Structures are given as structure tokens and as C-alpha cells.
Amino acid sequence: MNEARPSSQFGELVFNRKAMRERLPKEVFTQLAASAETGEKLEPGVADIVASAMKEWALSKGATHYTHWFHPRTEKTAEKHMAFLTLDMEGTPLESFTGSELIQSEPDASSLPSGGMRSTFEARGYTAWDPSSPAFIVQTEKGGTLCIPSIFISYDGTPLDLKTPLLKSLNAIETRALRLLRLFGNRGVRWVKATIGAEQEFFLVNESKARLRPDIIFCGHTLCGAQPAKGQQMEDHYFGTIHPKVLAYMEDVERELYRLGIAIKTRHNEVGPCQFEFAPEFSEANLSNDQNQLMMAVMKRFARRHDLRLMLHEKPFAGLNGSGKHTNFSLMDSEGRNLLSPSGTQKKSIQFLTFLGGFLLGLSRYGSLLRASIASPGNMYRLGGNEAPPAIMSVYLGEVLNQILDRIEEGLPESIPSKGSLDLGLTRLPDIKADNTDRNRTAPIAFTGNKFEFRATGAPQAIAGPTTMLMAAWAWGLDQMTAMIENRLGDGIEVAEAALEAIRHAAIESRNVRFDGNCYSEEWAREASLRGLPLAYTTPEALAYYLVPENRRLLADLKIMSDREVSAFYEIQIERYVKSREIEIGVLESMVREGILPAITRQLELDGRAYRVLPETLAKEMPLLREGLSRLAMTREKLVAACDRAQVLRSRLSSASLEEGAEIVTSEGLALMEEIRGLCDSAETHIDKDFWPYPRYRELLLIF
Ligand code: ADP
Ligand code: MG
16 A cells, blocks of 8 residues: 555656756756746756756666657657667766757657658657656656657648647647736736646556457447446446455556646546546646646556556547536736636726736637637547537537626626626626526536536547647737727727727627527427537538638638648548548458357357257247358348448548548448448347357446
8 A cells, every 4th residue: 555645756757846846956947937937948058957957867767768758749749769778989878968959859740640741751750848847757667758749840830739739728828818918907917827737537447358349459449349238327327436456447547747837626427337537637728638648648557557558548448428628728927826717806807807808809800710729539429419519619608708798798787886886786796606506507608616628629639739729719819809909998988998898899799609408309409500600510611611711711820820831731630530430440340250150150159059950830939040050141231231331431532632531431431331331230139148259338338
């Protein structure tokens, strides 16, 4: 048993402020801390000192290697380990790590997706240290690796990762938020940071069972499987007692994450059987993104030690709830104030509503970018089902906030007193927290008291992508609010009054995306279409939103992604989609041919033999046996035919363009997979358990 207090181990594997202060000369520490906070560039000489301190620290923790740890556009992280060990001229071994090695590295990264941004002759990619996120050590039994959070760019400086656009979007929102804060008279504020807390949902199944299913191994989710008699009907899993085996796993993961400076605040059973959630304490968005990636890696690694398989897929099992990553977000200033926290004072309330209004404006105009940012291959199985958030981007604000906006929308009082009370119902703002208790779970975005929650992010997704688009939309909205206010200030109007006008504009403009009703209902889909909201039901449709000229322009104007980068980004995503589907079709086909068809044949043999051994007179009286036999035989025929079509479809993909491929797998591939699955699932319920080649849902969904 690990008896150390979590607080005593917290962050021991992170080169955090404490470690830096202990190991760096005071001036260097101050410079590095300032650079981490404000993004200022470090002086060249400083890097050597930092590198040497980092190396000594890492060696003291048993690390033997270092790596630039980065986020290529695969949604996962990448690393190329380098040994500290070097030989000097005389062949004497020593550990070395220089400032330039800390700052920059050149992994041979030509095989990572670039969306055509990098032709092979200029295949070099650089990783560069991101000092705003601390280095950390991934320990193994035999040693460990010092991981240096980095950006990844091509040799001409074009970003090839998810972190660079994220950092740019954070910069965009920060400058806008600062400008707005200053308008409201907050002169002392030095910085504004986006904060993110990502709740991680996941499934755990027994490793020994998962290993027997090619679909879980290669696709991360099941492609067939009949519904078990007991699924989630009883609703007895959510918040239930955590299974001891799972709890032991969670405790190990938490301990390791504490050491890595990640504070897991909540753990609980989720709705689906074998589904769980971890929620960490929120932090600055860039760090949060790094930490979430690290967290997923640790969760995966420790699952093996507990003979469990971690399933992060958005929809591991048909008929059961899928997994998301609710992305909570807000803004925090250098005084530690949450800018989405409603406050009692008049001026602060108006400031709060201005920030809120900025987001609403952004959402009403650029909701399609948010939709694109969560369009992954797996999320298509989840979004729009009856449990997950729908695919239409709308926001739930709750009764109190909506009433306030409605009042402001109805019209402002003739003359606004510059001081004293201004009764617009604003005094009721503190009630928002109370209103929050009964919140709408069906909305993809909800205001939850002092932050927004974006619920459409898929469980395995890097939060960098959705966060980038959330911040882009919000930054645009804040720009609009600021411009409106500044304009009116020119007319000699007070800030509060000018801001109320801007809020009124935002309230009116955002009517299209504000919806507090049931977002799962068909009426909402109809209404959303009347409101002209972007409706994309498939991943390719949603990804195409990246290519909308207005969206491209926004990303370029905010300097988040150039026009060329957006095209490349789109291409990477669509390619990932087509390839994922192609793999799924191939895996399903092979599961049928190698496992399911032989199982059916054996069952036919068994039943056929039974039929033959019966005396003829008796057999005549048993039509059900004969019918069962012929039905199973027909299922087999249909399966063979469907697999043959799958094979043809896959060969067509090899000569299709990306767009054609997307069209083929979406319009034909998905239907074909559904057809095959239907046949498999019906066969499964009629076949001897010893013949069925793969663990069934019933067995998978039982942890023992
Ligand atoms: P829920 O009731 O939505 O399941 P949880 O407690 O599971 O809530 O998770 C809420 C998440 O929101 C946590 O990760 C928490 O750290 C995060 N959060 C709280 N405040 C903020 C904030 N100001 N900015 C960003 N995230 C926040
Ligand atoms: Mg939660």
C-alpha cells in the first residue's frame, strides 16, 4: 500500500516551479518563470543553464533519456527518445544535455500526417520547446524519460501539430480579453488565460477478453455483438459502488497522476456498464491539453498492469452510452478572477455579461467551426444518438440568464443612471448558481454557473482541437463587443451603458443558438433547421465546415491557421476518417470470414446431424428445427455475399480520391457494415457458445 500523502508526492515527476527554484540560479529562475507566464523569449545563455539543471534533476529521478514530446495531428502524442549518455573524445562516458538540445530537435518526422504541407524533399520537421508547460518524467521499471513539451513545425515554420494553433488561439483570446478588461477599468491585469477542465469518460474491460476480439484490438471498439439481456436498462451503474478491481486501478492511476502534477478530483461509475469517469482539477488550457494527453497515456499503461483494457473510443458498444470528454472552459485573469463568474456588483455583472455575450456571438456565427472540431471518425457513432449531445451546436443558459438577456433585449431604460442601482433584474445574477442544480443534459454546450461546458468532444480526442475553435469563436465575439463599446464611448457614453447595448446586440444575435428545451427531440432538429443552424450528420459534412470561406477567414484573421494550413488540416482529418472506416470494414470482413462463417458452419453441421438422426416420422413433426437450419444457412449465404461486397468496396477505395473515398465509406460503407453486423448479431444468438469465436457483449461487460 502506498501510504504517502498525495500532497507529499504531488508533482514530484514534474520540473515545476519548486524544482526550478531549488535547482536554478535565482535570475534564471525568475526569467524562466516569467517566460512561462507571459510567453516572453528566453535569453540564449539561459537555455544551457536550464538544460543542465533539468538533466541533473531527471538523472536524480532515474531518467536515462530525454525526448521532445509533441502533438502531431494524429490526436495522440509523439516522442523520439535520445539517451543522455554520450562519449567524449577519449571515449569516456558521460551524461550530457545542452541548451540547444532542449530548445530544438529534428525528429525524422516525415511519416507524420501533414496534409500535403511537406513534400518529401523537405521532409524535415522541427520540434521546439514550449516553456509554458513544464517538463516531466515518464518513469518505467528500469528508468525513465524526460519529456519536454514541444511544438512541431515544418522546416519553413509551418505548424504541423495541434499545440501551435492552440497556443495561437490562446494568444488571440488573451489579447481580446485584456483589451475588454481595460475598457472596464481593470488596469492592473497582466494576463488572461483560458482555463480548461476536461472530464474523461472511459470503459474498462478484461484484457484477456478484449485480446480475443480483433475489432477491439484494431479499431478500439466492437463492430458486432448481440445485445446482452442486461445492458444499462436498470440504470444501476451510474454512481454505483466502484468494483474493487477498478478501484485498485483508479488508485494506481491517480497516484501516478499526482506524481505528474495532475490532480484528479472526482472518480465515479458512469451510465454504461463498465463505464467510468475521471475529472481533474482545471488548469490553464495549454497545460490542460498536455495533461489530458498524459493522463490518457497513464490510464492506458496502468490498465495493462491490472489485466484491464482501456477503451477510450466514443462508442465502444452499440446500444450502450458512448464516451465523451466534457470540456469545461472559462477565462481567468492575473488576479485569479474567473471572468465567467457572476458577481453581485453592478459593474462586474455587466462585465460578466459582456464576456458571456462575446461567446454567444461567436457561437451564433461560428458554431459550424465547433461542429467541425469534434468531427472524428468515432464521434459519428456517438453524436446525435439518444444519449450523447446532438450534432447541432446550441447553448443552454438556464432560466435566470435567459430572463436577464430577454430583459436587456426588450429594451434598455430611457436613461441609465451612471451610479446607483440599475434594475434590469441584474441583481438576480447570483441566483445563477441555484439555477444550475437542474441543468439541461441534452445541450452540447451549457453554461454551468461560472463556466461553459462543451460536451461534444469525443473521449479519445485531444482537447487542443475543440479548444482552438472555441477560443477562435470567442475571440471574434469579444472583438465585436469591444468594437461596439469603443464606438459608443466615442459618443461620450459610459462604459456600462455602451456594454449593455453590446450585450443587447449579442442577446438578439444569439437567439438562433440559445435553446433550453430537449435537444434530443425531433422538434429541435426541425426548429434548428428553420433557424438556419448548420446541420451536419456525418463526419465528412462536418469537416467540410473548415472549408467555408468565412470560417477560413476567421482562422486566418486571428492568425490561428493560414488558409493553406486550414486546407491541410481538413485533408488530414478527412483522410483519417476514410482510413478508419476502411480499417473497420476490413476488420469486420476478416472477423466474419475467419471466425463467424466457420462457427455457423459448425452449428449447421450439429443441427443437421440432429435432424438426420431423428426418425423420419419425428423429423416431420419438427418443422422449427428445419426452418432454423435453413434460416441459419441463409444467414451464412447473405454474410458471404456481404463480405464479397465489402471486398469490392475496399478495392474501389484504393483508386478513389479522398472526397470520393469519404463518399463511398459514408453512403455505402456504413450501411454495409450495419447489414453485416445485423446478420452477425442474429447468428450470434443462435449459435452454441462454444462455437462463437469472439467474447460476447455479456462477457465483455462483466469485470472479474
Ligand atoms: P460535472 O457535474 O459536470 O460532471 P465535474 O465535477 O465532474 O462536473 O467536472 C467539472 C470540471 O470542470 C472539473 O474538471 C473542474 O475542474 C472543471 N472546472 C471547474 N471550474 C472551471 C473553470 N473555471 N474553468 C475550467 N474548468 C473548470
Ligand atoms: Mg462529471
